[in-house]
Amino acid sequence: MKKDFYLTRYALIIKKLEATPSTYSQIEEYLLNSFEFQDAGIKSYSMRTLQRDIREISDLFSLSIHNKKRRDNRYYIESRPIMEVDGYNQKLLESFQISNALNVYPDFADFIFFESRKATGIENFYDLFFAIRNKRILLFEHYNFKNKKMTSRKVHPLALKESKDRWYLIAVDTKDKLLKSFGLDRINYLTVGSQNFREKYEYNLRDHFKNAFGVMNLVEQNPQKIVLQCSRHQGEYIRSFPLHQSQKEIKETQEHIYFEFFLHPTYDFMQEILSYGKEAKVLEPETLIQQIKNNLSESLKAYTDQ
Structure with missing residues (x-):
């Protein structure tokens, strides 16, 4: 079994079991008949590999796959995670599938065409994620498209939000204590401070994002x-x-x-x-x-x- 093929296996197994509970034989038949397996020239899929894949799917995507041993020996997905996590897992799975296909077939540029209008700023993604998880104060320069000015910001980061292929930092601006969004593509000279902020904010961002379309004024509008x-x-x-x-x-x-x-x-x-x-x-x-x-x-x- 090719080592760089595991993500494709995961995606196919999840797709099969979401459609219907299946025995090992049914899963094996489905995988071996898939275009992905045929393209990769894979001719076998063992029970041992399935059991290992199930454990790794559980760890990576928070999906619990069980087997009805006492009844008809079918594997099934017990439950799906909450909506927000499920959305994240779906994005992650899609990204892995695309990445795997492009890595396996380096001539993809001849017949796969990506949107060229992509916002920048992703290079700061992990630093921002680290600051949010550890409640670190952030310092950066932010460019405003409207007034064409660069301003210095000191914020308490709370979340990251995607909207139309752009990512935004959701944070409290320490200057006026207001909750604001900052486009990652307009953040410059980012510094993750060594100090933690102690404030405990009561914003329910999960509820706000649940009813959100794009980037919004988080404090004034109601759904x-x-x-x-x-x-x-x-x-x-x-x-x-x-x-x-x-x-x-x-x-x-x-x-x-x-x-x-x-x-x-x-x-x-x-x-x-x-x-x-x-x-x-x-x-x-x-x-x-x-x-x-x-x-x-x-x-x-x-x-x-x-």
């Missing part, structure tokens, strides 16, 4: 019910790739599909809706409808004033 009417064409895309975890399909007609969300009506969410043009229309709340109308009026005015 609301949002109803969206989409053309059937656009609705099919949103149905297959939900905008948010709270998305529910509430109605369908010959011409439209209707969705309901429960989230913060942020600027990022408004921009997402505006990107669909006439294919999507907000039906409630009224405050968001008015914001979209104002935005469209200002956009039209920018063209008519030329």
